[in-house]
Amino acid sequence: MEQVFQQMINGISLGGIYALMALGYTMVYGIINLINFAHGDIYMVGAYVGFALTTFFNIGFLPALLISMAATSLLGIIIEKIAYKPLRKSPRITALITAISISLLLQYTMMYFVGPQTRTFPEVLESKSLKFLNGNVILDVKNIYIIAITLILMIALQFIVRKTKMGKAMRASSYDLEAAELMGVNVNKVISFTFAMGSALAGAAGVLVGIYYNTINPLMGSLPGLKAFVAAVLGGIGAIPGAVLGGFSLGIIETIVSANGGSVFKDAVAFLILILVLLVRPNGLLGKTAKEKV
């Protein structure tokens, strides 16, 4: 029983990080139908910005988190303007390979400047922990921070998407980009805004992963990036609640699998579940079934 609680805590923390990244994938995909492979590397950049701020400038955790989010959202806008905007009308495979080239560019440029070695993230949070059930269940301060920040960001996102004018424009664009444009929505602005928000969430996830695992390296983004995408597809790509559901389920499943002695297979399990879910529900758990036009 205690074990189950402990695993749920760890699983939800990990799942929150996946969910934050999956939201970025799903929003971008919902609007321009592009798998943004560079998303995982934006998360890596976020982690490095957070690392630099806390290590070299001795900035506290929360300001560092906010500055990282601002920096990554700027990076997201720049990438969108330079790389994806000219290709908006070209075939999908072209846009996909461009995204991969941007991903490689971010990874190896970062490696060129900071070196390939793994760095240790400073302890910016005091290491306190709450113990439950005779000390068998440990709720670390890190866990509380991760879960709380994830929830706050998700509620903020939900507010922006549901209640603001920009959110309405985003929903309209994801429903039908051309029709939205004809109705007077400034599509370029909407797409930039989507990239900015998605990248800010990825940046936050990067800083959170830095304080959670304490280590960062230039290639840290590729596998979590793929898995966050898996989470987005699992929940139904294009659906914001789907990304959250997919992220948390993936985090919990992964934690359970590694706790039961399958840690070497945990990545395989993520992909296996993805394939199985897609076979039963090709549009993901919460995805809409799109009708095919003849």
Add this chain to the structure above:
Amino acid sequence: MNRFNKKNIFTIVGLVLFYITVQILFNIGILDSYMELNIILICINIILAVGLNLITGFTGQFSLGHAAFMSIGAYTSAVLTAKLGQPFFIGIILSGIVAALAGVLIGIPTLRLKGDYLAIATLGFGEIIKILALNTDYIGGAIGFNDIPQYTNWTWAFGMTVLSIVVIKNFINSYKGRACIAIREDEIAAEAMGVNATHYKVLAFAIGAFFAGIAGSLYANYFYFIKPDSFGFMKSIDILVIVVFGGLGSISGSIVGAIVLSVVSTLLQSVADLRMIIYALVLFGIMMFRPTGLMGKQEFKGFKLKTIKKEVKASESFKGYESI
């Protein structure tokens, strides 16, 4: 149709002369062993790219797991030649067959998915194969598989490259190949015309996987040593990049793409630090300024597909329809 027409005979004579010339250059030492390594790598890349082009370029099915089939072929051949002492001939044929079977097994369920979903499912399949290989002790696990006998030489590599190009070119020119192209252009319309889409998609997948298996076998028996990480996601991307760089739906494009990118990658080895940055920039530049790839859908003379004129017309009229 007469198979022994003038054109075919010229092609065969040309290929034999090319083979003999390169072999002589090897024998008298003008091409050293470093050149041999690069030439064999180019051959392997051509086989992989032509196979993936059949799947992605001609049938329109987006696969991000091609390296997994290469991995299956490489490990099959390694086990057969190193552990069971079989001759290379058996190893190479069985690697192709095992990879093709894996292609059918993974293709039947996943090819019902479309577009990006298929891409992500094949990506997942590739990662699963890699992780299984990493955790199987019999084939060396994460340490890798050592002491594979070196059987691959210029003769095998060249022979298999020619075989793969001839088989896939003839496949595309057959009525089955036309069915595949019809699926790429419009799956629903093709099905309405009586094309069994699932059957042809799986068939294209199996043929592509077969040649990827052969390429893996050539790779394993050339480098003595294989490890699961060599056949990860990045390798699949490398192959896809060759295909898109050369031109989706162009066999000559895949050949040119494999040669150009292999040479570029070799030249960049002298600047190891900047290698991947330059590679990424080159990739980005190509997608930005020549998104259809080097050859587009064009072929060199002699590779021309009989259907190509009609097909271009069809896609043009389709585009016109869409823009309305």
